Amino acid sequence: MxxxxxxxxxxxxxxxxxxxxxxxxxxxxxxxxxxxxxxxxxxxTPEGMINAIKNIDFKVWAYTPSEGTLSYRKQLTKYYNKAGYNITPEDIIVTTGGSEAISITFMTCLDAGDEVIVPEPFYANYNGFASQSDIVVKPILSYIKNGFALPPISDFEKAITDRTRAIFICSPNNPTGYLYSREEMEALKALVLKHDLYLFADEAYREFCYNDQPFVSPMHLDGLDENVIIIDTVSKRYSACGARLGCIITKNKKVWNAAIKFAQARLSPGMVEQIAGEAAIDTPAxxxxxxxxxxxxxxxxxxxxxxxxxxxxxxxxxxxxxxxxxxxxxxxxxxxxxxxxxxxxxxxxxxxxxxxxxxxxxxxxxxxxxxxxxxxxxxxxxxxxxxxxxxxxxxxxxxxxxxxxxxxx
CATH class of the missing domain: 3.90.1150.10 (Aspartate Aminotransferase, domain 1)
Incomplete structure (x- = not known):
């Protein structure tokens, strides 16, 4: 056998x-x-997304561009720029869920045996995607006693080796719900620039911040354009987990040009999902x-x-x-x-x-x-x-x- x-x-x-x-x-x-x-x-799920699917009228259920339809990427650009990201449609690759966004990011930026530092506890499937890509997750413990705040930067420094290529964060966090502060994000920025690392940011829960606490993205920090890759999805924001529609956002053109080749290999994201995604952007506040x-x-x-x-x-x-x-x-x-x-x-x-x-x-x-x-x-x-x-x-x-x-x- x-x-x-x-x-x-x-x-x-x-x-x-x-x-x-x-x-x-x-x-x-x-x-x-x-x-x-x-x-x-x-x-x-927002009514606009459901109605967009109900009102679909096409004769051929065709492939879409590997990077996603231009109309959807324009809508996404409108959403992110309203949040202060200052991007263009050419900075986006549409993916089959946030899961594929993580997988393509890993394959684009890390070679077999390379290391990514992740504060733990972390979304369990990061381990799975790392295993698929033959890369090594280096965990940095955060602690329940202080609400799972970002570990001290000194702990990150100790974990960095000559194989370290990236730091991976999720804010607001799955599984802890912790929301990183601007001070914590600035500390990560300094570390990333010091060691010339990527900063991967899973922002699936961006819209869910409580007690008037502000959401701070790496995209809000100056000087990180070449280092940051945003991973996002419609699953949680619009309660549309079954849509399997996500994206990668990066202003680093070398990364985008490499990532698109992985996107081409899987052909394209779904047409119907992107039609629904376009409508989602107009969901009222x-x-x-x-x-x-x-x-x-x-x-x-x-x-x-x-x-x-x-x-x-x-x-x-x-x-x-x-x-x-x-x-x-x-x-x-x-x-x-x-x-x-x-x-x-x-x-x-x-x-x-x-x-x-x-x-x-x-x-x-x-x-x-x-x-x-x-x-x-x-x-x-x-x-x-x-x-x-x-x-x-x-x-x-x-x-x-x-x-x-x-x-x-």
């Missing part, structure tokens, strides 16, 4: 999706499962105001409930729609599986993402979980009650003092 590749063997499983069979079994057993494991919002208000309410429900549970700590995130919580448990993978396999409260249970999958450092995240507050407020409240009851009876519960002594973080 032929063997699979070494790369296939190394490819990590998704911590967000790997427990799905257990959730499916729980549902077959008649349990209600509250899905807080994945960033699939229940917010309605009121849509985002309402969505932000809804997420703020949900965030407050979840964070307040978690911090009211004995032995639980959850920092209040500044953006996105995730929280990372420290629980009085021995092993988050075991706990999340136990919740689906063994536990129910009033015939309900909760599906969460074990935090171990968002770390590369061995032993980190063992007592943490990521929760996505993407359900309506009533369901979130029920899920929090269910989680609190579960923690009371979980066989692997660790008492608070022991937890503090043993915690990696």
């Amino acid at each position: 032929p063997n699979i590749s070494h790369k296939g063997q190394r490819m990590p499983a998704s911590p967000i999706r790997k427990l799905t069979p257990f959730a499916d079994k729980a549902k077959l057993d008649g349990k209600t499962v509250y899905h807080l494991n994945i960033g699939q919002p229940d917010i309605e 009121e849509y985002f105001e309402q969505v932000k208000a809804e997420y703020t309410t949900r965030r407050n429900t979840v964070v307040t409930a978690l911090n009211g549970m004995e032995g639980v700590y959850c920092p209040n995130p500044g953006g996105a729609f995730y929280v990372m919580a420290q629980l009085p448990i021995d092993d988050s993978d075991k706990f999340c599986q136990w919740m689906l396999e063994k536990f129910s409260y009033q015939n309900q249970t909760v599906m969460m993402a074990p935090a171990t999958g968002f770390y590369s450092t061995p032993g980190a995240g063992l007592n943490e979980v990521r929760l996505a507050y993407v359900l309506n407020n009533d369901d979130l409240a029920k899920a929090m009650t269910c989680l609190e009851e579960a923690l009371k009876v979980y066989p692997g519960r660790i008492e608070s003092e022991k937890l503090k002594a043993e915690s990696v973080l």
